[in-house]
Amino acid sequence: MTSAIEVEDLVVERGKRRVLHGVSCAVAAGSVTGLLGPSGSGKTTLIRAIVGVQMVKSGTVTVLGEPAGAPALRRTVGYVTQAPSVYADLSVRENARYFASLYGLGAADADRAIADVGLAGAAGQLVGNLSGGQRSRASLGCAMIGAPRLLVLDEPTVGQDPVLRADLWAKFHALAAAGTTLLVSSHVMDEAGRCDRLLLIREGRLIGDDSPDAIRAAAGTDDLEEAFLRLIRDSEQVAA
Amino acid sequence: MSFRITFSTAARILRQLRHDRRTVALLVVVPAVLLVLLYFMYDGAGGTFDRIALVMLGIFPFVIMFLVTSIAMLRERTTGTLERLLTTPLGKLDLLFGYGLAFGLAAAVQAGVAVAAAYLLLGLTTAGSTGLVVLIAVVNAVLGVALGLFCSAFARTEFQAVQFLPVVVVPQILLCGLFVPRGQMAGWLQAASDVLPLSYAIEALTQVGAHPAATTTMWRDLTVVIGAVVVALVLAAATLRRRTP
Secondary structure, three states: OOOEEEEEEEEEOOOEEEEEEEEEEEEEEEOEEEOOOOOOOOOHHHHHHHHEEEOOOEEEEOOOOOOOHHHHHHHHHHEOOOOOOOOOOOOOHHHHHHHHHHHOOOHHHHHHHHOOOOOOHHOOHHHHHHHHHHHHHHHHHHHHHHOOOOOEOOOOOOOOOOOHHHHHHHHHHHHHHOOOOEEEEEEEEEHHHHHHEEEEEEEOEEEEEOOOOHHHHHHOOOOOOHHHHHHHHHHHOOOO | OOHHHHHHHHHHHHHHHHOOOHHHHHHHHHHHHHHHHHHHHOOOOOHHHHHHHHHHHHHHHHHHHHHHHHHHHHHHHHOHHHHHHHOOOOOOHHHHHHHHHHHHHHHHEEEHHHHHHHHHHOOOOOOOOOHHHHHHHHHHHHHHHHHHHHHHOOOOOOHHHHHHHEEEEEHHHHHHHOOOOOHHHOHHHHHHHHHHHHHHHHHHHHHHHHHHOOHHHHHHHHHHHHHHHHHHHEEEEEEEOOOOO
């Protein structure tokens, strides 16, 4: 299987603090990969490095065969930041149409993306008047316009109600089945089981990189939260 | 840079403005109201009103567009939309020219209303044409936009952004020749005035006030202001980094 993302010995420093300590990993094309770890573990920094907006100290990040941030990738990589990055003083439809126009796409593509994230009924509303969950779906919808080959989503399901969350995960898998690669970060362990593969990150180091089943088997537990805890303990013993 | 993306960015910014009716009302009405105030302040002194109102037609769009732009651009930075835009095919110049175009158009409406009020309602008289006054007012507005785009890079909060008004705008108003003619200033003040773009914009307006036809000095001044706009936009582009720490 080919890799959509390859990260090689990535070191990132923010200010004087080292946030990523030589992370290496690969994300298979056409899969849903979960990037899991507690708040402050370096998930967002790794994601920013992959979409090419993070200054890196050393190491390489290759995305779809190009160095991360290469101009060619601006058409093929969709990025959803953790805080919804849409214009609060525009309607959902106006936001979607603006982002569509950046890719040379029209109103039909924008409207389809809005429907895909379940906001067809709220298309005319100002984003500023939406609930937190709707707002982050608006942001997600804008990233899906133009059918990017890679979608990088930083905590896209925070604040969504359980039914919608299930819908979104079904949508992610449908996209993956059609060949899109998805990298989804989350700090919620119950979402981990929905991924094809997991990257577990803690304090800027990768401590697990396997399928959910393999991680459960290796840790000897069915509970992924518990498995994550055992992996942390193991990695600390190795370090000591 | 792509014309399509630049125009759709300008249209997006104007749509944002349209949803904010109060801002639109303030943009359109306030300069005209301030001119009325000026008219009654100089009641009976037609010559003084003419001189000051003409200068104000250049200063209002500059100040207002500087403020509006620095806040709008700061919002793009703090809400994450800028980071997102820079991962799309949008070029830095598309964004900057989009702002220039959108607020330039808004300034044209504003200047149209203010100039109409000044000439038709308040009896402002100038030797030169009103069209040139509007042109200079719009170029001044774009100067405000360009400086606002640049300065917003140095502000992390709205409080800081607003503080750039006394730093960047007020000295230009003090030294532009409105209060003390530039020729009567001490040498070092005159030198400072010479490097500030607003001085040229105000000189251009004064030329329109005094001469029936457009003068070479006016065109030279206008060229200097446009040059300052280009420099400010290039500097602003340099502050837009795709990669940040």
